[in-house]
Amino acid sequence: AQSFPELKEIRRVYQALGSFYQLAVGSHPASSFDFDLVDFARTFQLEPAKTLSALKMLEQAGWIALTDAVYLPASFRIKVSKETLYDYQIRNPKMDGVIKSLLRTHHGAFKHSIHIKEAQLGRLLNQNAGAIRKALELMRQDGIIDYAPAKDEPQLTFIQPRVDTADLLIDQALYNFRKERYAYRIAQVKGYLASDACRTVFMAAYFGEEGLADCGVCDNCLDRKKQGSPDELQSLRQTILQHLKDAAMPMSSRQLLQHFNGRQRDLALEALAELFGEELVEERQGVLYLRP
Missing domain, CATH: 1.10.10 (Arc Repressor Mutant, subunit A)
Structure with missing residues (x-):
């Protein structure tokens, strides 16, 4: 909402600009003005973030030009x-x-x-x-x-003569288009952050490029590697069940995990947790047993 203030808010900011620089309706100053957003907003009790958005709307509509701080000799x-x-x-x-x-x-x-x-x-x-x-x-x-004199502050220029606030017009169709595009971009960013898909594939799809393979190095790809694929977990489940079945004597969880190395050990622990959850394996007095 702050990025796209309503027309009444834009008009309020425009009216405040005229008062701030003491410009009568119809006047068109030839030079630019130093502009301090914080001072301007404080003077007219405006919210700085919303005020800046309103100024951007006025700039896009061709009423003013606002430059960042630059040195003018x-x-x-x-x-x-x-x-x-x-x-x-x-x-x-x-x-x-x-x-x-x-x-x-x-x-x-x-x-x-x-x-x-x-x-x-x-x-x-x-x-x-x-x-x-x-x-x-x-x-x-x-x-x-x-x-x-030399200046190093942001400069505000009135591109058109000052008009009465009621005569200030903003292209509503263009305003709505930009607002919808902004909402779309925000939704895409939220989707990017929430998605567990490959980051590279996600961004490529955003720009219209389909069919790319996962990059294998982004955080989501690395998480999937750490978690293991369904096929890999299923294979480990079968391996664990076979170890327990073939063991000459019942073994503890620690003894079982000694059959696996590195990353596979982490995945084996995950697979064992699944077997516990499905009641295919149980632990009694620190020893693992297959449930009948």
């Missing part, structure tokens, strides 16, 4: 003319060193956005990266540059 572009920038340097002497270093080390910033390493620029100016970021942000606020 900082970038900047000079928005004003050279003359305006020079005037800004004169009026803001504290920015002069930052601007000169930007121009000297990042060519083409008047034409397009350029990646920048704040820490590297800071080393050139004997300043820390925080001071450089602060200076760049001030220049952005003054309208001199476009500046996007």
Whole structure:
């Protein structure tokens, strides 16, 4: 149920996204937003696992895009003319060193956005990266540059303009198809875990390949080897009965099992237990007897 929330839950999450980023209906932000699932869910009292599933549904429906945490380097572009920038340097002497270093080390910033390493620029100016970021942000606020700080958090992008919650549509047929496929996969996994068939044969059948022989090395195959086949157990039963019949003197279980080695001894013990259960053999005073 958590993997496929109902439409009302999906709409609730979508509404919360609009409120979280303060987006009016009809707005379409050009840039992505940092997204912290835990903070978002806590803010709107949502269940994180169900919220993530709802976000996946919104993504599959083409409303949003959600990326995992990736490193996006900082970038900047000079928005004003050279003359305006020079005037800004004169009026803001504290920015002069930052601007000169930007121009000297990042060519083409008047034409397009350029990646920048704040820490590297800071080393050139004997300043820390925080001071450089602060200076760049001030220049952005003054309208001199476009500046996007480095990011290493998941990013959420609105693919389409925000719509009223009632107008949020999800392809129901596709939703149902994915839900059924998910239920089928879960059932197959449960079947895989519960089955005592060869794991390799089971997986091959899942992918449409029939007629394979048992692998002989998976846990189920090894268990069957340990337990013995019905024919092997039947043969051991007959062997045990013959030993007891031919013995010159009655023997104990330990003496009987000395006739078998290794794995066969374990299987002989299993076969003997069956003979006890079927009342074909009994034990009296520590000695085995065939029942008449």
